[in-house]
Amino acid sequence: MSETTKYTEDNIRSLDWKEHIRMRPGMYIGKLGDGSSADDGIYILIKEVLDNCIDEFVMGAGKTIEVSVQGNKVIVRDYGRGIPLGKVVDVVSKMNTGGKYDTRAFKKSVGLNGVGTKAVNALSSYFRVESNRDNQSKAAEFEQGNLVHEEELEQSSRRRGTKVTFIPDEGIFKNFKFRNEYIEKMIRNYVYLNPGLAIIFNGEKFYSENGLKDLLEDSTNKEDMLYPIIHLRGEDIEVAITHSKTQYSEEYHSFVNGQNTTQGGTHLAAFREGIVKTIRDFYGKNYEASDVRKSIIGAISIKVMEPVFESQTKTKLGSTDMGGKLPTVRTYINDFLGTQLDNFLHKNSEVAELMQRKILQAERERKELSGIRKLAKERAKKASLHNKKLRDCRVHLGDMKNDRRLESTLFITEGDSASGSITKSRDVNTQAVFSLRGKPLNSYGMTKKIVYENEEFNLLQSALNIEESLGDLRYNNIVIATDADVDGMHIRLLLITFFLQFFPELIKEGHLYILQTPLFRVRNKKQTFYCYSEEERKDAIKKLSGKPEITRFKGLGEISPDEFSNFIGEDIRLEPVMLDKAISIESLLEFYMGKNTPDRQKFIINNLRVELDTVEE
Known part of the structure; x- marks a missing residue:
């Protein structure tokens, strides 16, 4: 029998807890990443430590949490009850050890898996x-999970509580x-969900x-809101609702037991349904659900006993029950809205009137669009069968059981x-490519009609699957990959304008990025450095002795496929596109793509914190 076919006891080994976590980090913290995305692992590490501090606050222990991030070191200090001193080492190094298994202490806790x-x-x-x-203190230090x-236990006059310091492992x-x-x-979300807590x-x-x-x-900027926020609270539920004047699609923020459920779940489905039902009943009209919810901006937070989530990182609620003797999640939310939102609308006739006007406007727009939308959908369907623009990947954001779904990426190239x-x-499992033909249309000031009339926009919307809401988004990262020259800049601006005009929540929720590509390649026979700035080029020349060969990349097309894998693999550099909430989207677009102003370039750089590298030709 050959070596390769032997299968004995020696082939079987058990990983200890830390080996398993280090070998399969995705099972515990989602994806790794480098910090350019909000759901990258380094932020989940902070969140896991903070969750424990929040649970202390919820139990009435400690109203302040201090977080410090300096370079790559994180320090989190709470003023809760402190870990029982005899269990300090066990709590951070033994699986299935923790206080939250005793549900008397933590009935509606955030982290219940002891991991x-x-x-x-x-x-x-x-x-x-x-x-x-x-009045005592106990501490322990670890490296890669090893004590x-x-x-020793010592007398101490320090305030009670727990302090955790860590440096994420650069090897991972x-x-x-x-x-x-x-x-x-992340911190803002924690304080919104825990009024009275200071971080x-x-x-x-x-x-x-x-x-x-x-x-x-x-x-959301106040100028973008149609009416003041409707804010309703119950024992285990809190909601906030308004409609936007500018954005087309729905936008939601949802939470369960203080956990931001970015993928929604049963509570969000019930919230969307409950709003429609209550509003229909209030006006006595059977409005189309999409007309009621068009342009809505809402937030819901509920507390559930022993919630069931659909993924380890707890981004989607699967529970249908509130726990104990309470009704189902759906009934509970529907009943709450049916009473509280209805009462609010009866007492606030001005808001009710504005809301109705918005619904009727949405109805008119939908009817105007219905013919063209039908045609566009047929075109998109036909195109998707032989869509040369989209080269899809295998894993998508909605694949809740796949631990690589957060890596799903769509590159928009020209x-x-x-x-x-x-x-x-590319990695065909997680990376898709959408090809533009030349410069996209400037959509500034146009209505949603253009998204259906313009084949390129229609196919892009279809590829992303965001026509109805962000809930069905197919890719976690949408990456604009254009040259760093004047034309490439212009295409970036036109694409950002398209997303700002029709899908601003995509930017708000941190899904849009610019791909950073190297400007220079510096190499000798032994080593190659790819440099993203003049500074990096100078450093590379210093590192390589003699006279290295320096290549200046003018466009993405000049970079061979073999080399390209270096820039879109694990060393990918992405610059997130971020909105400054102090500026309304309408005024941002006016400045941004309206009649040219001398301040425009400066304004764009300040308000969309993207490195718009201007390259000397």
């Missing part, structure tokens, strides 16, 4: 935990960089008195050579 801080510990090159309680130093999170905007967003991040205090009302106010290079070098 959280253990995953952080296993995926950190340095991890330290310190607990202070009963390297355990301090390659070239990572923390982006404060993403950490701030201090790098010295700045975050605090909310009005919960989800503050969330909608902070995420020109055959660039599309060809990306197509040949």
Whole structure:
């Protein structure tokens, strides 16, 4: 029998807890990434530590949490009860150990699987935990989940609570960089869901008195709102609703037990259904559901006993029951809206009138569009059968059971050579390519009609699957991949205009990026460096002795498919497109794509924090 066919006890090995986490990190924290996306692993590590601090606050222990991120080191300090001193090492290094299995203490807790801080510990090159309680202190230090130093129990006058310090392991999170905007967003969500809690991040205090009302106010410019936010609270439920003047599609923020369920679930489906039912009953009209919900911006937070999520990272609720003797999630939310939203509309006739006017306007627009929409759908269907523009991938964002779904990416490219290079070098499992033919149309000031009339926009909308709502988005990352020259810049602006005009929530939710591609290749016979700036080029020349060969890349088409795999693989550099919430979308677009103004370039750079590299030719 040959060596390869032997199958004995020696082939079977059990991984210990930390080996398993390090070998299969995606099972515990979603995707790895480098910090350019809000759902990259380094932010999930912070979230796992913060979840424990939040649970302390919910239990009435500790009203302040301090978070510090300096370089690649994270420190999180709460003033809760502190981990029981005899269990400090176990809680962060033994699977299925934790206080949350005792449901008397944590009835509606966030993290119930006992994995959280253990995953952080296993995926950190340095991890330290310190607990202070009963005037005593206990601490332990780990490297990659291995205990390297355990301090003796000592007397201490420090305030009670837990302090965790960690550095993500660079062997697992390659070239990572923390982006404060993403950490701030996570922290804001925590304070909206926990009024009365203060989180201090790098010295700045975050605090909310009005919960989800503050969330909608902070995420949407007031000028873009049709009417003041409707804010309703119940024992285990809180909702906030308004309609946008400018955006076409629906936008929702949903939470369960303080967990941001970015993929929605049973509670979000019930919220959308409950709004329509209540509004139909209030006006006594059987309005089309899509007309009622068009342009709606809503947020819902519910508390459920022992929730069931559809994925390890808890982004989609699967539970149908509230827990205990309570009714189903659907009945509970429908009943709440049927009473509270109905009462609100009876008491606030001005809001009710504005809402009805918006529904009737949506109805008119839908009827005007119905013919062209039908034609466009038929065209898109036909095109998708032999769609040369889209080269799809196998894994999509909606594949909840696939642990690579967060890596799903659509590259939007221009020109055959660039599309060809990306197509040949991409990962066919998670990376799709959509090819533009020349410059897209400037959609500034146009109505939704243009999305159906313009074949390119119609096919792009169809590829992304976002016509009705963001809930069906097929790719987690939408990446604009154009040359870094004047034409490439213009295409970027036209595409960003399209998304701002018709799908701004795609940008708000952090799905849109610019692909950074190298400007230079510096190499000798032994080593090759790809440089993204003049500074990196100079550093590369210093590292290579003698006279290295320097190539200047003028366009994506010049980069061979073999080389391209270096820029869209694990070393991919993405620059997120972010909106400044202080500026209304309407005024942003006016400045951005309206009549030219001298301030425009400066304004774009300040308000869409994207590195718009101007390259000297």
